[in-house]
Amino acid sequence: MLISAIAWVARNNRTQHRRVEAGDIRDKATEQSHKVGQREALADETAAKARAAQAEADAKTAQPKGLQHQAQVRRTDAASARDEVNQEFERADTMDPDTHTNGDTPREASETRETPPGTPTGKQGPPPMPRSG
Secondary structure, eight states, X not given: OHHHHHHHHXXXXXXXXXXXXXXXXXXXXXXXXXXXXXXXXXXXXXXXXXXXXXXXXXXXXXXXXXXXXHHHHHHHHHHHHHHHHHHHHHHHHHHOTTSOOSSSSOOOHHHHSOOOTTSOSSOOOSOOOOOOO
């Protein structure tokens, strides 16, 4: 009976020691869990910053493309307008009895029909669309 009592006390002591040890492990795990949560929050914040930076980079990439498209549209519109102006000059020349079309003193193309400096020459856009209104 004495042996069984000693065994029982030893087992209770071992069980109590294991409970205390398990509690210590849980306390450390709780502390580590808090630190891991902070790391996860930092990782989430960094990922959000990366997404924002990517969105900004995409916008900066899209901006020049949009401006290039806008410039092309304006260039085409200006070329169409230039063609219309030149057609009006030609129409006026055919109507004006003082305009020399037989080669005596022809009007220089550069006098009125010149494309302004900085405008690309030799590039034709689509034919002008009839304007309503």
